[in-house]
Amino acid sequence: MRRSSATLPALFSAVLLSVVLGLAGCGGSQNSGGGLPSPLRVGVIPNISPDRQRAQYEPFRAYLADRLKTDVELFVATNYAGVVAALVAGKLDVAYLGGLTMVQAEAQTKLVPLVTEVDRETGTPEYLSAIVVKDASPYKSTKDVVGAGGRFAFGDVSSTSGSLYPRVMITDAGARCDTGDLTRCPPLASVAFTGGHDAAAQAVLSGTVDAAGLELRILHRLEKQGSVPRGALRVVETRQVMGYPWVASDRLAQPVRQAVTDAFLAIKDPKLLDLMRAKRYVAVSDADYQEVRQQASRLGLLTALKGQ
Structure with missing residues (x-):
């Protein structure tokens, strides 16, 4: 992965x-x-x-x-x-x-x-990028995930809300993503690219990773479709992204x-x-x-x- x-x-x-x-x-x-x-x-x-x-x-x-x-x-x-x-x-x-x-x-x-x-959710040309964890997770913030050396997943490497803005959030929380290697952001234990927002959500759901960055409205759509049980994933941070x-x-x-x-x-x-x-x-x-x-x-x- x-x-x-x-x-x-x-x-x-x-x-x-x-x-x-x-x-x-x-x-x-x-x-x-x-x-x-x-x-x-x-x-x-x-x-x-x-x-x-x-x-x-x-x-x-x-x-x-x-x-x-x-x-x-x-x-x-x-x-x-x-x-x-x-x-x-x-x-x-x-x-x-x-x-x-x-x-x-x-x-x-x-x-x-x-x-x-x-x-449709924000009523503006901007939408939300989110970092999510399992609902039962002890993590309450992005800083908690980074500080504990958690395992993190992005979507596609070129995704704005699944790669760029989650990277903004984890670096603001203390991760060092200036290593020259996109898959290393210490103190996070690991960083992986799943290829898509739906796959990132599933990685958190399955316990493969502790947290992931994805587009919030896609998570809502996955919940509506039943691909992700409602309430199974919890949002710990969001950022606005131009559409x-x-x-x-x-x-x-x-x-x-x-x-x-x-x-x-x-x-x-x-x-x-x-x-x-x-x-x-x-x-x-x-x-x-x-x-x-x-x-x-x-x-x-x-x-x-x-x-x-």
């Missing part, structure tokens, strides 16, 4: 090769004269298992195709790096990223943030980017908004993600993930 930082460049190279080969047969979208590409290629990070993510976003794919009057192809990678690789390779026009994933990607290709969702940005490649003409933005802003169907965890959508700019850049740089994540 644990990834060492030494394996990250090799992992990314393999992911990049598989993405390029897998998407090479899709053909390039045509964007001459500023017209809509056909197909419009849309990528989504897998904040839950890829198969479930693909099924969840099928109604959105159909909506976008109907609204824009063009074919839309949906691509869900097996991990966050896969979507970044596809963007860098020029195989995607629009993508749904976490803030950290966007910052990671923009170091390799030019991106334009378009919109983010207004969170997941939908971004466009700057290769996409500005009128097309505006048409895509307008399509998001026009979503009114309650069922579609519910599927996408949104109350509504609002436009965002590059400046909205400056804190993510600063925190990622401060914690060495951009250096560690460079060339991943």
